[in-house]
């Protein structure tokens with residue numbers, strides 16, 4: 001059952017099915033959050049292996065929470081029954097669809113245009129982009145008023161903050177609805193103006209870019225920088241954080257913010273990071289980044 005947003009605006013209680021596109025790092029965490037909050041959750045990925053691997057990782061993450069005493073076995077089992085997989089985008093029917101695919105404007109635009117068609121224009125389309133202005137992503141849609149940014153943080157099932165970003169044509173009622181949705185997931189929504197990198201990623205760029213510059217200048221080693229930053233009060237150092245985020249994702253975000261701010265030198269992406277991507281050292285997800293995870 002879909003509600004045509006142009007007739008009457010959807011209520012939170014009418015969001016029963018949430019579609020998640022992209023079964024990688026973020027899609028997994030968002031799917032866990034939705035399933036734990038009782039939403040029927042449908043996961044899709046263009047890569048079938050990634051879809052299966054994503055579900056396996058979801059199971060592992062939920063089991064970890066049970067082992068740590070943070071989740072009951074019953075809630076874990078129930079959450080897993082709420083998650084289903086679809087292997088074809090044409091089967092992705094939902095009231096709200098959250099995309100967590102690669103950080104690339106063209107890919108996100110094409111995907112949203114497809115999803116709008118598949119859902120007869122009746123689904124809310126939310127992007128988990130880290131940096132690309134929502135207005136640009138929504139530009140591919142017949143009805144950009146149903147597009148919004150829902151920026152979760154990594155690991156998405158544990159981190160509370162969600163930046164809620166409205167594009168220039170986003171329906172103001174949708175902003176309210178998505179703030180309620182984020183609260184229903186147990187998150188803390190913060191409304192943010194549409195601009196490259198929004199707030200957190202724009203500010204945090206300097207944490208990564210400057211640390212990479214320190215490394216480039218051979219001031220010290222990457223693990224020494226991490227140790228120092230942790231000693232200074234940060235929960236994680238920049239290099240372990242880049243490994244957690246994914247080198248490719250972090251580099252794409254820096255590039256997008258750099259271009260969004262007319263190639264301002266302060267956001268210039270680092271060659272060290274580019275080299276890591278070329279070597280396939282993407283961080284935790286590939287087993288090696290700045291650190292080696294193969295034996296852990």
Ligand SMILES: NC(=O)c1ccc[n+]([C@@H]2O[C@H](COP(=O)([O-])OP(=O)(O)OC[C@H]3O[C@@H](n4cnc5c(N)ncnc54)[C@H](O)[C@@H]3O)[C@@H](O)[C@H]2O)c1
Nearest residue numbers: 022024025026045046047050100101102103129130154245
């Ligand atoms: N990793 C982070 O810390 C983080 C934090 C916040 C936001 N984000 C944003 O979330 C998005 C996803 O990041 P991630 O780290 O989960 O990436 P990821 O590389 O772990 O996963 C992306 C997944 O999307 C799939 N995919 C690619 N194109 C697709 C398409 N057209 N249709 C369906 N599936 C497709 C890939 O097969 C892959 O499984 C990006 O926009 C990123 O900027 C990432």
